[in-house]
Amino acid sequence: MNPTATAGAAAARAAAAAASLVPAPVPLTAVPAAEAPPADAPAVVAPVVGQRGGEVVVVLGPAVVQALAEGAVAGASLDPAEALRPALAAAAAELGDGVLGAARSATAGDAVAGDAHVFALQGDGATLAWCAVRVRAEEPAPRAAVPTQRGAHLRVLYDVEMTLTAELGRTKLPLKQVLDLTPGAVLELDRTAGSPADIVVNGRLIARGEVVVVDEDYGVRVTEIVAGSDPA
Incomplete structure (x- = not known):
C-alpha cells in the first residue's frame, strides 16, 4: 500500500478516536477539514514516540473552551493540556505501539504543521474543534543478512548451552x-x-x-x- 495513503488512514483513525473524547456540548465526529483552523485559536500538542510516531494536536473552538470552563466550575480541570490528555492518548493509540509525550499549550498557527492531516471535529453540522495529526513514516525493517554457508551450518548449534x-x-x-x-x-x-x-x-x-x-x-x-x- 502507498505509504502516504497508509499514513492518511492512520491519521483519520486517530482523529476519530480523539473526537469521541474532546469535551464539547454535543458528540463530535471527525471529517477532513475544508480549511485550516484560525491561527490564533488555542491548541494542545503532544508528541507520540514509537516505531510509527508523530504528533497529535487538538485545536479548541469557542464551544470547547466554554465546555472546559463549565467543567472547571463543576470541579474538573480547566488546564487544556490535562483535560485533553485522554483524547490525545486515544489518538496516539491509533498510530501503533507508541508512547504519548508531555502535552503543551500552543496556538494553531504554531502547532499545525504544513504536512499534518487536519480534520474538523463537527457536531450538529458545526465545526467545534480541529484535530491535526502528523504521522512519521514507518522505518523499513532492516534486511536480514544472507548467512554464509559456514554460518548456516553453525546455526544448528545456536541453542547448545x-x-x-x-x-x-x-x-x-x-x-x-x-x-x-x-x-x-x-x-x-x-x-x-x-x-x-x-x-x-x-x-x-x-x-x-x-x-x-x-x-x-x-x-x-x-x-x-x-x-x-x-x-x-
Missing part, C-alpha cells in the same frame, strides 16, 4: 593446606589486584574483563576478546 566461567585467578596448594582451610582463610592468587578476570568457555579462554556489580549481583564487563587461545 555452554558453561561460561569468570576466573579471578589461580593458586596451587598442597593437599594438607586444602584440608586445613577454615572460614576466614585468605588465599593468594597468581595475579595482582585490578588485573582483568579470565572469561572461559568449556575450559577455553575466550576473553578478559573487569568485575562489576549489577543490581547487587556480580558481573563481568568484557574488555578484550582473545582469539586463538590455547585451552586453559
Whole structure:
C-alpha cells in the first residue's frame, strides 16, 4: 500500500478516536477539514514516540473552551493540556505501539504543521474543534543478512548451552593446606589486584574483563576478546 495513503488512514483513525473524547456540548465526529483552523485559536500538542510516531494536536473552538470552563466550575480541570490528555492518548493509540509525550499549550498557527492531516471535529453540522495529526513514516525493517554457508551450518548449534566461567585467578596448594582451610582463610592468587578476570568457555579462554556489580549481583564487563587461545 502507498505509504502516504497508509499514513492518511492512520491519521483519520486517530482523529476519530480523539473526537469521541474532546469535551464539547454535543458528540463530535471527525471529517477532513475544508480549511485550516484560525491561527490564533488555542491548541494542545503532544508528541507520540514509537516505531510509527508523530504528533497529535487538538485545536479548541469557542464551544470547547466554554465546555472546559463549565467543567472547571463543576470541579474538573480547566488546564487544556490535562483535560485533553485522554483524547490525545486515544489518538496516539491509533498510530501503533507508541508512547504519548508531555502535552503543551500552543496556538494553531504554531502547532499545525504544513504536512499534518487536519480534520474538523463537527457536531450538529458545526465545526467545534480541529484535530491535526502528523504521522512519521514507518522505518523499513532492516534486511536480514544472507548467512554464509559456514554460518548456516553453525546455526544448528545456536541453542547448545555452554558453561561460561569468570576466573579471578589461580593458586596451587598442597593437599594438607586444602584440608586445613577454615572460614576466614585468605588465599593468594597468581595475579595482582585490578588485573582483568579470565572469561572461559568449556575450559577455553575466550576473553578478559573487569568485575562489576549489577543490581547487587556480580558481573563481568568484557574488555578484550582473545582469539586463538590455547585451552586453559
